[in-house]
Amino acid sequence: MTSARPEYAALNPPARRLFGTGPTTPDPRVLRALGLPVLGQFDPAFTAIMNEVSELCRFVFRTGNARAFPVSGTSRAGLEAGLCSLIEPGDRVVVVVAGRFGELLAEISRRCGAEVVAVDTAWGRVTEPDAVRAALATGRPKVLALVHGDTSTGVLQPLPDLVRLAHDRGAVVLVDAVLTLGGVPVEADGWGLDVCVAGTQKCIGCPSGMAPLTYTAAVEEMIAARRRPVQSSYLDLGQIQAYWGPDRLNHHTLPTSMTYGLREALRLIYEEGLEARWERHRRTGAALHAGIEAMGLRLFGDPAHRLPMLAIVEVPDGVSEPGVRDALLRRHHIEIMAAFGPLRGRAWRIGFMAYNAEVRNVVEFLGAFEDVLTNAGVRVPRGAGPGAAERAGGT
Amino acid sequence: MTSARPEYAALNPPARRLFGTGPTTPDPRVLRALGLPVLGQFDPAFTAIMNEVSELCRFVFRTGNARAFPVSGTSRAGLEAGLCSLIEPGDRVVVVVAGRFGELLAEISRRCGAEVVAVDTAWGRVTEPDAVRAALATGRPKVLALVHGDTSTGVLQPLPDLVRLAHDRGAVVLVDAVLTLGGVPVEADGWGLDVCVAGTQKCIGCPSGMAPLTYTAAVEEMIAARRRPVQSSYLDLGQIQAYWGPDRLNHHTLPTSMTYGLREALRLIYEEGLEARWERHRRTGAALHAGIEAMGLRLFGDPAHRLPMLAIVEVPDGVSEPGVRDALLRRHHIEIMAAFGPLRGRAWRIGFMAYNAEVRNVVEFLGAFEDVLTNAGVRVPRGAGPGAAERAGGT
Numbered sequence: 001m002t003s004a005r006p007e008y009a010a011l012n013p014p015a016r017r018l019f020g021t022g023p024t025t026p027d028p029r030v031l032r033a034l035g036l037p038v039l040g041q042f043d044p045a046f047t048a049i050m051n052e053v054s055e056l057c058r059f060v061f062r063t064g065n066a067r068a069f070p071v072s073g074t075s076r077a078g079l080e081a082g083l084c085s086l087i088e089p090g091d092r093v094v095v096v097v098a099g100r101f102g103e104l105l106a107e108i109s110r111r112c113g114a115e116v117v118a119v120d121t122a123w124g125r126v127t128e129p130d131a132v133r134a135a136l137a138t139g140r141p142k143v144l145a146l147v148h149g150d151t152s153t154g155v156l157q158p159l160p161d162l163v164r165l166a167h168d169r170g171a172v173v174l175v176d177a178v179l180t181l182g183g184v185p186v187e188a189d190g191w192g193l194d195v196c197v198a199g200t201q202k203c204i205g206c207p208s209g210m211a212p213l214t215y216t217a218a219v220e221e222m223i224a225a226r227r228r229p230v231q232s233s234y235l236d237l238g239q240i241q242a243y244w245g246p247d248r249l250n251h252h253t254l255p256t257s258m259t260y261g262l263r264e265a266l267r268l269i270y271e272e273g274l275e276a277r278w279e280r281h282r283r284t285g286a287a288l289h290a291g292i293e294a295m296g297l298r299l300f301g302d303p304a305h306r307l308p309m310l311a312i313v314e315v316p317d318g319v320s321e322p323g324v325r326d327a328l329l330r331r332h333h334i335e336i337m338a339a340f341g342p343l344r345g346r347a348w349r350i351g352f353m354a355y356n357a358e359v360r361n362v363v364e365f366l367g368a369f370e371d372v373l374t375n376a377g378v379r380v381p382r383g384a385g386p387g388a389a390e391r392a393g394g395t
Numbered sequence: 396m397t398s399a400r401p402e403y404a405a406l407n408p409p410a411r412r413l414f415g416t417g418p419t420t421p422d423p424r425v426l427r428a429l430g431l432p433v434l435g436q437f438d439p440a441f442t443a444i445m446n447e448v449s450e451l452c453r454f455v456f457r458t459g460n461a462r463a464f465p466v467s468g469t470s471r472a473g474l475e476a477g478l479c480s481l482i483e484p485g486d487r488v489v490v491v492v493a494g495r496f497g498e499l500l501a502e503i504s505r506r507c508g509a510e511v512v513a514v515d516t517a518w519g520r521v522t523e524p525d526a527v528r529a530a531l532a533t534g535r536p537k538v539l540a541l542v543h544g545d546t547s548t549g550v551l552q553p554l555p556d557l558v559r560l561a562h563d564r565g566a567v568v569l570v571d572a573v574l575t576l577g578g579v580p581v582e583a584d585g586w587g588l589d590v591c592v593a594g595t596q597k598c599i600g601c602p603s604g605m606a607p608l609t610y611t612a613a614v615e616e617m618i619a620a621r622r623r624p625v626q627s628s629y630l631d632l633g634q635i636q637a638y639w640g641p642d643r644l645n646h647h648t649l650p651t652s653m654t655y656g657l658r659e660a661l662r663l664i665y666e667e668g669l670e671a672r673w674e675r676h677r678r679t680g681a682a683l684h685a686g687i688e689a690m691g692l693r694l695f696g697d698p699a700h701r702l703p704m705l706a707i708v709e710v711p712d713g714v715s716e717p718g719v720r721d722a723l724l725r726r727h728h729i730e731i732m733a734a735f736g737p738l739r740g741r742a743w744r745i746g747f748m749a750y751n752a753e754v755r756n757v758v759e760f761l762g763a764f765e766d767v768l769t770n771a772g773v774r775v776p777r778g779a780g781p782g783a784a785e786r787a788g789g790t
Contacts, residue, residue: 006450008447008451008658008662008665010424010659010662011428011444011655011658011659012431013431013432013433013440013441013444013655014432014434014440015432016432016434016435016438016440018433018434018435020435022648023433023435023436023648023651024433025432025433026433029405031429031430031431031432031433032430033406034426034429034430034652035426035427035429035430036406036407036408036426037408037409037410037420037426038408038413038418038419038420038421038426038602039408039409039411039413040411040413040418040732041418042732042733043411043724043730045408045409045411046408049406049408052403055401056403072468072469072472072604073467073468073472073629073647074467074629074647074648074649074650075647075648076628076629076646076647076648077467077468077472077629077647080627080628080629084627104628107628108628110624111624111625111626111627111628112626113626199648201648207433207650207651207652207653208647208648208650208651209467209604209650209651209652209653229505229506230506231506231507231508231626231627232475232479232506232626232627232630233471233475233499233502233503233506234468234469234471234472234475234630235627235629250735251471252468252469252470252471252472252603253417253418253469253470253471253594253596253603254469254603255469255602255603255604255653256418256602256603256604257426257429257602257604257652257653257656258602258604258650258652258653260406260408261652263403263406264405264406267403267405270403329438335435335438337435337437338437340645
């Protein structure tokens with residue numbers, strides 16, 4: 001008898017089509033960049049790359065802020081870095097809660113010791129300025145935190161009016177643009193966003209693992225003037241900016257390979273141009289929404305504020321939500337996603353972002369979706385989805 | 396006139412020899428794994444990979460702990476995850492401070508609200524059990540935190556006696572094995588380490604960006620029994636284990652590509668065997684230390700407790716510390732590192748870890764080092780370093 005020692009083969013992940021809400025499929029050039037030779041973090045060749053990443057972050061955020069760099073963690077780390085660097089115990093923070101990721105902002109803020117005032121909004125709706133004005137009216141709110149586009153609801157929250165209300169009350173605005181940056185207009189300077197945080201694995205088109213963010217000189221001063229240190233060392237923006245800035249103070253060992261991937265993903269956006277990229281996402285979303293409705297399915301959420309890169313599709317009566325996802329994965333190598341909270345089991349979350357934001361991908365997906373739904377007993381008019389998508393997505 | 400729009404070329408980082416204290420050069424198979432197709436985090440093909448990563452973490456930590464997985468940030472994030480999940484405000488934490496990274500453990504603990512009792516130890520020395528016993532004797536210490544091998548001093552701290560002292564006082568032990576895991580023996584179970592945290596970019600041989608760690612069932616219960624939530628959401632081990640465990644509760648979007656790289660790096664360790672890998676690092680270190688001394692240079696720190704993978708080399712009088720590093724980089728594409736704190740400007744930090752831990756790399760390095768030092772006016776006996784290294788590193 002020999003002892004049972006498990007064996008581990010070389011990795012060989014299947015080539016899925018990632019049509020959920022992220023991670024999305026990176027451009028092959030981004031995947032190639034990940035494998036380039038590793039450099040030491042203070043090598044002049046690497047600090048030059050870091051400076052380029054900062055410049056490219058400024059480009060995608062549309063900002064002249066000195067501070068624009070990625071945090072070395074996933075988008076959730078970027079959100080926490082912004083919140084924990086701003087909040088001191090007892091600070092009043094108004095959080096718009098209109099989906100799963102608004103709830104997350106409230107949870108993180110509470111863990112930072114904030115007194116959270118939640119502006120609860122029905123899932124699928126945008127938050128009305130009056131509700132935010134009322135929440136800001138009491139106490140001395142320090143921060144208004146909200147999500148630009150929430151993958152749990154498919155809704156795009158208009159920002160400029162809410163930013164003005166916060167600024168009128170002397171509060172700074174922290175925006176979660178994890179989903180939206182690179183897919184729809186995000187104007188850090190134009191809308192007066194004080195802190196804006198993104199992710200890499202959605203419309204930026206890089207694997208998950210870093211969180212680009214930017215903040216104003218006024219926020220920088222607020223952090224420097226804190227009464228007590230930021231509770232986190234790893235996510236202390238004051239320390240991270242001293243590492244990304246000209247002083248290059250050692251903080252952590254920057255993830256070299258992710259930095260390469262992010263630079264390449266940002267460079268591809270720069271080459272395409274933001275306006276062209278927004279238009280590509282808009283056209284793909286028009287195809288997706290038209291195709292879904294032509295199949296006789298219902299889209300969740302306020303149609304006037306629908307995110308172009310997503311479709312939150314209601315599950316028809318009598319159909320197994322996980323069964324359809326499993327069949328798409330098994331038969332077509334396509335991933336779509338389950339929904340959160342009140343929508344769990346009642347909706348699928350479908351998305352076409354970055355490299356995947358092409359009408360032809362929507363057409364392909366709708367054909368597979370029709371196949372799987374038909375097998376599940378749903379009466380879907382044959383070819384209606386792909387046909388409507390092609391017409392709506394035509395240039 | 397055209398407006399000046401900067402151009403960004405495709406990345407082409409130079410192929411450096413990374414002979415500093417990390418990041419080290421990854422095995423080409425690890426770099427290739429980074430570029431494999433991205434999977435969604437709840438894809439069964441991906442959760443199977445996560446399970447393998449946990450198994451392989453158990454293997455390298457030599458533990459049967461249920462909890463063994465990477466935190467999605469650099470080694471500093473792993474250390475903070477361990478500390479902030481254990482510490483509640485007012486808890487007494489004894490920290491051995493014998494180098495830069497002991498200072499970091501104390502800083503993180505203070506930010507978590509701990510009352511820190513520092514056991515200050517001269518750089519280059521190991522901490523004597525009596526000093527730790529005295530620090531543990533007052534109050535009710537909850538945690539003893541210390542660094543196994545500190546890259547700032549080159550010294551390996553013996554652990555078993557200190558662990559027993561902590562356990563005698565009812566404190567749990569958190570060990571920073573960021574440098575040592577995969578390079579010298581680390582026995583999570585055998586030594587009774589309650590929490591053990593590593594990095595990826597040193598003796599594991601992966602790029603920076605994740606932090607494998609493990610902890611016991613007793614620590615898991617301590618975290619579950621906290622009076623108040625962990626102050627961080629991103630680094631809350633209770634939430635992260637619920638994501639890595641069978642419940643797969645959504646926490647963050649796992650960095651797919653880094654997970655691939657880490658799995659491959661761990662798999663290579665598994666194939667080599669830990670004992671063989673330790674012996675490879677030992678032999679490489681013997682070559683390095685013999686070579687450096689044969690060149691007439693002095694090694695910093697207690698020779699009885701020298702880390703095999705590092706050499707902290709004192710800068711000869713009248714020689715420019717940064718000048719020698721710059722010349723190595725420029726003339727030989729070799730990176731070595733500056734020192735921290737009291738050693739800044741007085742020492743170089745040199746290391747051969749993971750893929751780079753080979754006697755032939757030491758021999759090559761010492762030839763280049765001789766060239767650069769000779770140019771800097773140091774009288775180095777010709778060929779003495781490489782020759783001594785070859786003899787000391789012979790099998």
